[in-house]
Amino acid sequence: MKFGGTSMRDAAAWHNVLSIVNASDEPVIVVVSATSGTTNQLLRCSELARDGHLKEARSVKDDIHTKHVQIVQDFADEFAQQNQDQLKKVCGEHIESLIQKLDDYLLGIHTLGELTPKSTDAISSIGERLSSFMLAQCAGSLGMPAVWVDSADVMKTNSDHGQATPDMDAIHKAATLIKYPVEQGRTPILGGFYGSDSNGVITTLGRGGSDFSASLFGLAAGAASIEIWTDVSGMFTSDPRFVKHAFSIRELSFNEAAELAYFGAKVLHPSTIQPAVEKNIPVFVKNTFEPNHPGTRIYSDVSTSSPVRAIAFKKDITVITIISSRMLLAYGFLKRVFEIFEKHEVSVDLVSTSEVSISMTVDKKTRITSVVKELEEIGTVNVYYDQALISLVGRDMMKTKGVAAQAFSALAEFPIRMISQGSSDSNLSVVVENDEAIDAVQSLHDTFFPVHETVSYTS
Ligand code: ADP
Ligand code: ASP
Ligand code: MG
Numbered sequence: 001m002k003f004g005g006t007s008m009r010d011a012a013a014w015h016n017v018l019s020i021v022n023a024s025d026e027p028v029i030v031v032v033s034a035t036s037g038t039t040n041q042l043l044r045c046s047e048l049a050r051d052g053h054l055k056e057a058r059s060v061k062d063d064i065h066t067k068h069v070q071i072v073q074d075f076a077d078e079f080a081q082q083n084q085d086q087l088k089k090v091c092g093e094h095i096e097s098l099i100q101k102l103d104d105y106l107l108g109i110h111t112l113g114e115l116t117p118k119s120t121d122a123i124s125s126i127g128e129r130l131s132s133f134m135l136a137q138c139a140g141s142l143g144m145p146a147v148w149v150d151s152a153d154v155m156k157t158n159s160d161h162g163q164a165t166p167d168m169d170a171i172h173k174a175a176t177l178i179k180y181p182v183e184q185g186r187t188p189i190l191g192g193f194y195g196s197d198s199n200g201v202i203t204t205l206g207r208g209g210s211d212f213s214a215s216l217f218g219l220a221a222g223a224a225s226i227e228i229w230t231d232v233s234g235m236f237t238s239d240p241r242f243v244k245h246a247f248s249i250r251e252l253s254f255n256e257a258a259e260l261a262y263f264g265a266k267v268l269h270p271s272t273i274q275p276a277v278e279k280n281i282p283v284f285v286k287n288t289f290e291p292n293h294p295g296t297r298i299y300s301d302v303s304t305s306s307p308v309r310a311i312a313f314k315k316d317i318t319v320i321t322i323i324s325s326r327m328l329l330a331y332g333f334l335k336r337v338f339e340i341f342e343k344h345e346v347s348v349d350l351v352s353t354s355e356v357s358i359s360m361t362v363d364k365k366t367r368i369t370s371v372v373k374e375l376e377e378i379g380t381v382n383v384y385y386d387q388a389l390i391s392l393v394g395r396d397m398m399k400t401k402g403v404a405a406q407a408f409s410a411l412a413e414f415p416i417r418m419i420s421q422g423s424s425d426s427n428l429s430v431v432v433e434n435d436e437a438i439d440a441v442q443s444l445h446d447t448f449f450p451v452h453e454t455v456s457y458t459s
Pocket of ligand 2: 004005033034039040127192193206207208209210211
């Protein structure tokens with residue numbers, strides 16, 4: 001069971017999390033995120049320190065400190081059934097030691113004026129190192145037989161800081177650290193998102209990575225299911241925060257869920273499904289604040305009659321186009337283009353080509369100046385910032401008569417910069433302007449999920 005940031009926002013939420021764990025008939029391994037907003041605060045204070053604002057950085061650090069002390073005090077006062085003072089003391093010491101470490105890092109970064117991916121990982125992991133340890137102590141104060149396991153000892157990865165790749169063999173070996181307590185009738189509680197490399201240096205799996213941690217631990221421990229507990233009741237037909245009448249989908253295939261996550265459905269980290277597929281482990285997405293709602297079950301195959309299952313979107317992407325008359329009938333041209341991307345380690349998401357041009361999308365975060373410079377040697381390059389990628393995800397979409405026509409008539413009012421259809425017929429993507437993305441998604445949603453259908457799905 002993995003509980004995300006909002007599920008860990010305050011003492012009442014922690015109590016709720018522990019009640020869900022306690023209610024399980026089966027033994028549970030618990031993976032938690034940092035408390036809500038903490039990872040962002042950690043990243044912010046490290047950047048402030050780098051940019052010379054040590055005082056402001058320390059003030060953010062103090063907020064993190066206060067928030068965690070408050071949670072443990074509230075938990076001890078309102079919920080703990082035993083050892084309240086011990087709980088405050090043990091957690092207090094843990095908080096002090098990590099906050100002191102954070103202060104040391106901030107000072108070092110400020111002095112050097114440099115923030116490396118390695119130090120960013122040391123800092124951003126502090127949120128999960130705090131929350132997981134403290135939750136395990138809180139569980140103990142309720143009489144639950146829980147034990148904190150440091151993910152640095154289990155989530156072994158390579159040294160690619162900020163986006164580390166898990167080392168599955170090492171994780172399998174280290175998994176005794178979580179299997180053993182389970183055999184003893186205890187509940188291991190771990191922090192998601194972080195791990196360590198072969199030298200024991202802290203690494204992270206990328207933003208939102210706690211979902212991925214949970215499925216990797218689930219695979220390594222031989223779990224019967226992987227449950228992602230969040231603040232919405234499952235994977236929806238589109239982001240319920242922005243799209244009216246979006247509704248929770250009862251069942252999705254691994255492939256559909258993975259595509260949705262990849263194309264922007266933040267509810268799941270894009271890599272979450274991969275370990276589950278390996279051993280055919282069902283993944284459930286459930287709501288911490290509505291635990292009786294069935295949520296979404298994600299499994300190898302599901303029967304469905306509708307070709308379009310959901311609509312994902314990702315804002316703030318960049319489109320690069322390259323036009324070259326030399327491309328006409330020339331073999332090897334695409335190779336040259338992609339070699340440039342490879343050389344600069346820039347990953348391309350979507351591609352579409354004509355005889356004389358190629359359009360590609362990349363993430364906003366990517367530095368593309370050097371790529372563009374080299375591309376200009378082989379053609380005319382245009383870069384369009386502030387674009388949004390919208391993806392219809394389902395199956396047999398193009399084989400099913402009318403889907404494309406419906407999609408494009410829903411998008412009739414919106415200028416489209418790029419179109420791409422996944423080779424597996426499970427995805428149709430378009431790129432529009434950022435500002436128009438939500439309206440375009442709403443229009444597609446109204447077309448493929450008219451409101452009267454919502455009623456039959458949710459009843
Ligand atoms: P957690 O902190 O639990 O990991 P996240 O904020 O990472 O939670 O993910 C949950 C959020 O994902 C939801 O609040 C919702 O706004 C967003 N989201 C985006 N697309 C979808 C979708 N298709 N279905 C459900 N939620 C979605
Ligand atoms: N706390 C991390 C983040 O905010 C990881 C996660 O919550 O999944 O990105
Ligand atoms: Mg998340």
